[in-house]
Amino acid sequence: QSALTQPASVSGSPGQSITISCTGTSSDVGRYNYVSWYQQSPGKAPKLIIHDVTSRPSGVSNRFSGSKSGNTASLSISGLQTEDEADYYCSSYTSSSTVAFGGGTKLTVL
Amino acid sequence: QVQLVESGGGVVQPGRSLRLSCEASGFTFSGYGMHWVRQAPGKGLEWVALIWYDGSNKYYADSVKGRFTISRDNSKNTLYLQMNSLGAEDTAVYYCTKILSGTYSSDYWGQGTLVTVSS
Numbered sequence: 062q063s064a065l066t067q068p069a070s071v072s073g074s075p076g077q078s079i080t081i082s083c084t085g086t087s088s089d090v091g092r093y094n095y096v097s098w099y100q101q102s103p104g105k106a107p108k109l110i111i112h113d114v115t116s117r118p119s120g121v122s123n124r125f126s127g128s129k130s131g132n133t134a135s136l137s138i139s140g141l142q143t144e145d146e147a148d149y150y151c152s153s154y155t156s157s158s159t160v161a162f163g164g165g166t167k168l169t170v171l
Numbered sequence: 172q173v174q175l176v177e178s179g180g181g182v183v184q185p186g187r188s189l190r191l192s193c194e195a196s197g198f199t200f201s202g203y204g205m206h207w208v209r210q211a212p213g214k215g216l217e218w219v220a221l222i223w224y225d226g227s228n229k230y231y232a233d234s235v236k237g238r239f240t241i242s243r244d245n246s247k248n249t250l251y252l253q254m255n256s257l258g259a260e261d262t263a264v265y266y267c268t269k270i271l272s273g274t275y276s277s278d279y280w281g282q283g284t285l286v287t288v289s290s
Contacts, residue, residue, distance in 0.1 A: 112276035
């Protein structure tokens with residue numbers, strides 16, 4: 062079971078937009094629309110911010126959006142705020158009936 | 172409100188066993204699948220296991236297959252993870268999570284319980 066590939070870090074200034082990529086294979090990201098994104102602040106449990114590629118749970122800001130093209134999913138954050146500084150993880154269901162996570166991306170808001 | 176409370180973590184010697192529990196409340200536990208997800212200190216998230224709402228199907232990460240067993244008691248609203256033959260690589264915070272209906276996403280997470288495998 063291979064982890065999905067995310068950039069280790071991204072950064073942006075307040076008000077800017079950023080995108081985090083999540084690359085898998087035709088056996089996971091490319092095959093299913095079961096891609097999720099989680100936000101984790103230091104010392105806290107992760108929080109679901111996107112499920113099923115593009116859906117936002119109730120209460121999650123519409124500044125967060127998800128998309129997918131082929132084997133790569135993406136999380137976009139618009140109007141960056143200092144409170145968005147956190148680690149972000151993607152995950153996908155796989156053809157082995159398992160779940161794969163990405164290695165995580167640290168977002169720094171400069 | 173949904174609450175997931177893990178327990179059972181601690182320090183255990185290599186090769187020994189440990190059972191984690193996750194007590195659920197605030198939702199109809201028997202209607203939802205559940206995951207265990209772990210996070211080694213300073214590392215990323217790693218999916219461990221999945222169990223369907225009725226316990227009829229269970230799936231495991233290769234790293235724990237044959238050593239860990241996920242189970243549930245819907246009469247007690249409790250999820251379990253039996254961990255055998257523990258090694259240093261199993262040291263992590265273990266989270267139980269509730270699966271969002273119709274997806275494989277985790278919409279609620281517990282606070283986690285730390286398992287440290289050390290002699």
